[in-house]
Amino acid sequence: MMGMPITIEIIDVSVTEAIFDTVFDYFEYIDEKFSTYKATSEISRINRHELTWEDSSEDMQTIFALAEQTRQVTNGYFDIQRNDIYDPSGVVKGWAIFNAAEILRQHGFENYYVDAGGDIQMAGCNSAHEPWRVGIRNPFNTSEIVKVLSLTDHGVATSGTYERGQHIYNPVDGNQLITDILSLTVIGPDIYEADRFATAAFAMGTTGIQFIECLDGFEGYMINKNKQATFTTGFEKWVLHA
Amino acid sequence: MSKNQSQSSNLGQIVKKFFLSSFVVFTFIAYVVHQRFTNPDSALNPTATPSSIVALQGDSSAGAISSPTAQQPSDTPASTIPPAPAQQPKARIQSSGASNQGVYKDGTYTGPQVDAYYGIVEVQVNIQQGKIANVQFLQYPQDRRTSARINSVAVPYLQQEAVQAQSANVNIISGATLTSEGFIMSLDAALKSAKN
Numbered sequence: 448m449m450g451m452p453i454t455i456e457i458i459d460v461s462v463t464e465a466i467f468d469t470v471f472d473y474f475e476y477i478d479e480k481f482s483t484y485k486a487t488s489e490i491s492r493i494n495r496h497e498l499t500w501e502d503s504s505e506d507m508q509t510i511f512a513l514a515e516q517t518r519q520v521t522n523g524y525f526d527i528q529r530n531d532i533y534d535p536s537g538v539v540k541g542w543a544i545f546n547a548a549e550i551l552r553q554h555g556f557e558n559y560y561v562d563a564g565g566d567i568q569m570a571g572c573n574s575a576h577e578p579w580r581v582g583i584r585n586p587f588n589t590s591e592i593v594k595v596l597s598l599t600d601h602g603v604a605t606s607g608t609y610e611r612g613q614h615i616y617n618p619v620d621g622n623q624l625i626t627d628i629l630s631l632t633v634i635g636p637d638i639y640e641a642d643r644f645a646t647a648a649f650a651m652g653t654t655g656i657q658f659i660e661c662l663d664g665f666e667g668y669m670i671n672k673n674k675q676a677t678f679t680t681g682f683e684k685w686v687l688h689a
Numbered sequence: 690m691s692k693n694q695s696q697s698s699n700l701g702q703i704v705k706k707f708f709l710s711s712f713v714v715f716t717f718i719a720y721v722v723h724q725r726f727t728n729p730d731s732a733l734n735p736t737a738t739p740s741s742i743v744a745l746q747g748d749s750s751a752g753a754i755s756s757p758t759a760q761q762p763s764d765t766p767a768s769t770i771p772p773a774p775a776q777q778p779k780a781r782i783q784s785s786g787a788s789n790q791g792v793y794k795d796g797t798y799t800g801p802q803v804d805a806y807y808g809i810v811e812v813q814v815n816i817q818q819g820k821i822a823n824v825q826f827l828q829y830p831q832d833r834r835t836s837a838r839i840n841s842v843a844v845p846y847l848q849q850e851a852v853q854a855q856s857a858n859v860n861i862i863s864g865a866t867l868t869s870e871g872f873i874m875s876l877d878a879a880l881k882s883a884k885n
Contacts, residue, residue, distance in 0.1 A: 560861055580859040581861050581862070582861070583862075584863065585864075586864070593852045593853060595858070595859055604863065607864060657847070676849065678848055679847060680847065
């Protein structure tokens with residue numbers, strides 16, 4: 448989806464090859480509809496004014512409604528519109544991962560994760576019958592991790608400038624690129640919630656971690672350009688200590 | 690709340706200071722009057738005046754000065770001129786007179802800077818002829834709004850740590866994708882070739 452690697456792991460013994468196909472087909476469908484890199488996608492047609500969003504598909508209208516709701520709760524820091532072009536990938540990604548995990552749950556699976564480009568929805572246990580172990584990648588050395596989390600039935604999303612170049616703008620303050628912080632990881636009740644707030648809080652710059660601190664049920668870990676990490680007061684409870 | 694408390698304590702110091710000064714002045718007048726009544730000739734004899742002052746110092750140091758001493762904070766010269774306990778900062782002696790009469794040596798003494806929670810307090814005491822001649826506040830908290838402002842902002846204090854690599858025994862990794870590494874490497878290569 449949108450040029451990102453997708454990994455699905457299912458631990459349950461009832462797993463079949465078919466369920467993987469079902470979930471990957473769903474991501475394929477999302478990509479065809481929402482990718483701004485594809486000229487044939489529905490979002491590209493909207494951006495070319497060939498289609499109004501009122502006449503668009505139900506999923507597209509859902510995404511626009513979710514994006515608008517997110518824009519309001521983040522004081523404008525989440526905005527899919529930039530220079531008259533809509534790019535809803537900031538809300539589509541988390542929403543699609545959430546829906547993919549829902550497909551697994553509805554098929555009766557209990558122990559799995561869905562990872563799309565480093566944003567993760569997890570459920571149940573890993574193969575060692577423990578909570579899932581999630582590493583936070585080191586933005587200064589992408590072959591390293593700087594934190595190990597132990598958790599399940601949550602979403603973990605990381606927003607960062609090191610992923611596919613600098614791609615998050617501050618929409619409130621003159622479309623400035625965010626350069627002070629390199630990475631912001633958010634743990635939320637599900638991946639849709641974690642992803643949209645990670646994106647919005649990252650756009651707030653160094654104050655983004657304070658925004659996460661004030662959100663009930665969310666924790667965050669921010670890494671700045673000086674290799675200093677700032678984390679929310681409840682973050683430690685998810686950290687696995689060796 | 691802290692604002693009211695600190696202001697009343699400043700006021701208390703000023704009242705105490707005023708009381709102390711009046712007490713010294715009153716004692717002096719009372720003594721002179723007493724001397725005149727008990728020894729009427731001394732006033733008429735110019736040479737008697739210095740001796741009467743010496744006597745005044747000797748007497749008053751036992752009575753008049755000792756009671757204000759009890760009211761003074763712990764940083765009075767009486768406790769700091771002899772070697773003070775190790776944990777107590779020593780008073781600085783700025784100047785010292787020759788007179789050795791009375792409880793105190795003449796001079797100007799600066800007390801330690803004391804953290805009074807709402808700010809630093811520093812007191813300077815001037816001793817003349819063995820008595821407290823003046824007490825000055827070199828430092829005292831003036832900007833009460835500073836602490837009030839710090840409290841009112843109420844930004845949650847968040848912990849920080851240096852980023853450190855961990856052992857990589859994990860199931861999943863949140864963060865960058867390989868795409869970014871490619872981007873960085875290509876950018877790096879582009880910049881290098883741009884140099885040549």
